[in-house]
Amino acid sequence: MKEEVKNITREEIFRTIYEIKPPTIFLSRNKNISAELFDRYKEDIEFKDIPRHVVDAFLAAEDEDFFKHKGIDLSSILRAIVRNILEGKIVQGGSTISQQLARNLFLTRERTIQRKIKEIIYAMKIEKELTKEEIFSLYVSLIYFGNGSWGIKSAARNFFGKDVKDLTIAESALLASLPKSPVYYSPINYPEKARARQLWVLKRMLELGSISFDDYRKAVDEKIRVRAWESKFHKYFWFNEHIRRELVNLIGNEQDIKSGFVVKTTLDEECYKYADEALKYGIERAEILNGQNIAKSAEDIKFKIKEIIFPEMHKIYEEEKKPSIARVIETSASGIKIVLDSGEKGNIHPDFSNIKLKVGSEILVKPCPDPKFFCPIPEKIEIEGAIIVLDVKTGDVLCTVGGYDWKKSQFIRSIQAKRQIGSTIKPIVYTAAILSGLYNPATVVKDTPIVFEYESEEGETKEWKPKNIESFSGWVTLQEALAKSINAATVRVAEDVGIGKIRETFKSFGIGAPVEDLTVVLGSISLSPLEVSEIFSTFPNNGKKKKARFIISVERNGDVLYLQEPEENQVITHDISFVMTWMMRNVVLHGTGARAKALGIPIAGKTGTTNDLRDAWFVGFTPNIIVVVWLGRDDFKPIGNYGSGPKIAVPVFVEFMRKYMNKIGKPDFDIPENIEFLKIDPLTGEISNDPRAYLMAFTRENLPTHDEKMNKDFTGF
Incomplete structure (x- = not known):
């Protein structure tokens, strides 16, 4: 056994500590x-720099005879041996602070007798090379406190927002409680267990x-405010987790990616914050409405x-998510009125005016994104969702959120989920129609029942x-x-244009799904939100489809190991892309x-809804x-009766844009020189000044075949 334990010197110990590799960082x-x-x-x-009461708290929790023993505490070891024999396995360590430092520096965390013996030998060697004060300071610098906090400096900062020198006795006792089991004694997740350990x-x-x-x-009675600190990785989890997976693909394995890489990403933090808030709001809203x-x-x-405030265990929630108990005081055609437990009166958002509530019933509410109203909070979340935001000019993914709660599932739906896209596909179908030369936006299409016969696999x-x-x-x-997402008319257009032209256009947009029958024109194919964002980038980017980019570069020690330049390919002309953009503007x-x-x-x-209301989309x-x-x-399974794209996906987009549009401004789409605008009756296709008529965009090669034309000076949206 001894020959497996290397001889260590003071220099070796400090070299091991300073060889701890710098972290890999992601830059937004x-x-x-x-x-x-x-x-x-x-x-x-x-x-x-460590107050005496902080030292005493750790000695009381971990190793009361630390300043007396030579690295091991025989009484603690004997107690651990007896319990392990009774349990028939390693359940208690009896490790001193010196042993824990030895384990952190030179050993794995496997629970075996062999590892324990090595730990004891290393602890005694450390005691010969370092002073007790050095051992203690190294120990508290390296141990894990949970919640992303390595070392006492990080723990004091993350849990209390303090320097170590400012910790109170009560706070010190709480921190000293954590190294034994940072998860089990987490003051945020298990405050009662943490409190019991602190009192001990x-x-x-x-x-x-x-x-x-x-x-x-x-100290027992002292009020402590324990912060629910969130690591930066988890703050932007959905985006960062995708970057982490991509980095593994680039570098090779999980272990190597954690040492000294600088990864420049496309993340915009504001975008992520607003997208996450909007998606959560939209999912909660959809749950109640369904x-x-x-x-x-x-x-x-x-x-x-x-x-969380100790010792009362009083929880303080994020202000924008603060829940309140409300009592319904009035229900009428004009809306639902409530009074909060604080005495404040308010109104439930009009979106929820049709939900059945009795006067006097108590419900949980929180402020809506529109602060004039309150939104009811669903009892549980079963609907999921995703949002992805792409920069049109570069293809940079500014943010993505892959679900309601990453703690429940790390499946990144915005990237990994392949779902039927329903009517979201129609702009591609209508692009094929425009490209065929048989149609322009004013072409009149028959919208009546249509029946297709086909032979099943059973004949x-x-x-x-x-x-x-x-x-x-x-008609x-x-x-x-397109504006009203009319299925029968779309199928007739596709039948007229021909499945070959549809297949050709799909392929040019990079849609690899097989195009074998007309059901594809109503969105029977499945794509991820990421794929949809790339496809639709063609329209605002003057006909050029962008490849989505998450990672700009990966560097290490100043060397660029990976660089991704923006990529695009011309799919359609600027003229056609503008005509389609204008159609989708309507x-x-x-x-x-x-x-x-x-x-x-x-x-x-464009909105999208699939059969039986299983998927709701908006691009x-x-x-x-x-x-x-x-x-x-x-x-x-179906979302519910209120599960269409216009009803539950569009509101998420609106809520996101309501905040983010202040950052991106209000630019107009570029109008090509070859575009002409005419005011058209949407039902007859004729040039008209009728109040229901509105502007449509045409290429000069594909104008309506009417004798009368309107010269329209159009300068923007």
Whole structure:
């Protein structure tokens, strides 16, 4: 056994400590550190800078005879041996502070007799080479306290927002409670267990004579504000987790990526914050609208905790997520009125005016994104969602959120989930129609019931009858068919253009799904939100499709190991891309995306809803960003009666843009010289000054075949 333990000197010990590799850091596009990856992390502290009561707290918790023994405590080891024999396995270590330092520096954490013997030998060697003060300061610099905190400096800062020198006795006892099991005694996740352990440490300090009885009583009763610190990696989890996985692919393995790389990413922190808030709001809203029970107590819901006040265990929630108990005092056609437990009166958001609530019932609410109203909080979350935001000009992914709560699932739906896209595919179908030369936005299309016969795999003749969400209108323009997402008209257009032209256009946009029958034109194919964002980048980017980029470069020691330049390819002409953009602009102005019109900026987009309301989509874009929103259930069950793209996906987009548009401004789409605008009746396709008529965009080679034309001086949106 001894020959397996290397001989160590004072220099060897410190060399091992200083060989702890620097962390890998992720940098946002704003040059801020957005994440750190490391195996171990250290912040040096000298013994003279540690208050005596902090030292005493750790001695009481971990090794009361530290300043007396020579590295091992035989009585502790004997107690551990007896218990391990009784249990038939290693369940208790009996390790001194010196042994723990030895384990952290030279050994693994496996629980075996052999490792324990090595630990004892190394501890005695360390005791010969270092002073007790050096051993203690190294120990508290290297141990893990949980919640991303390595070392006592980090723990004091993250849990209390303090320097070590400012820690109180009560705070010191709480920190000293954590190294034994940072997860089990987490003061945020398990405050009662942490409190019990803290009281035990304080009692041991009293019994050991480290503190007086008065100090003990004050510490027991002291109010401590424990912060729910969140690591930067978890703050931007969905984006950072994808970067981490990509880095593994680039570098080779999980271990190597944690040492000294500088990864420059495309993340915009504001974008992530607003996207995360908007998606959570949208999912909670969708749950309530689709029949989920409203919560009655804050204890039923896992709200984001800002801090916990000991010893009362009073939880303070993030201000924007602060829940309140409300009592319903009035329900009427004008809305639902409530009074909070604080006495404040308010109104439930009009979106929820149809939910059934009785006067006198108590519900849990929180402020809506629109602060004039309160939103009910669902009892549980079963609907999921995703959002991804792409920079049109570079392809940079500014942010992505892959689900409601990463702690429940790390499946990044915005990137990994392949879902049927429904009517979101229609702009590609209509692009094929425009490219064919058979159609322009004013071309009148028949919107009546249509039946297709096909032979099943069993050889039976069956029928496919495309249905509209609303009733059939008889005749509509191509523009109106897209704006209102009319299925029957779309299928007729595709049949006329031909499956070959549809297949060719899909391929040019990079859609690899097989195009074998007309069901694809209503979105029977499955794509991820990431793929959808790349496809739609073609329209605002003058016909050029962008490749999404998350990582700009990877560097180490000043050397660039990986560099990704923006990539794009020309799919359609600028003229055609603008015609399609203008058609999708009218989806927002006059069609299924009308809720986004209230933002008051140039927006184009397309909604999507799949069969049985399983998936809800909205793709919205401005001249500089694309936002893709998806909501659905992981088990592919229907969302509910209120599960369409216009009803639950568009509101997520609106909520995100309401905040983020202040950063991106209100630019107009570029209008090519070859574009002419005419005011067209959306039902007849004729040039008209009728109030229902609106502007449509045409290339000069594909104008309406009417004798009369309007000269329209158009300068922007």
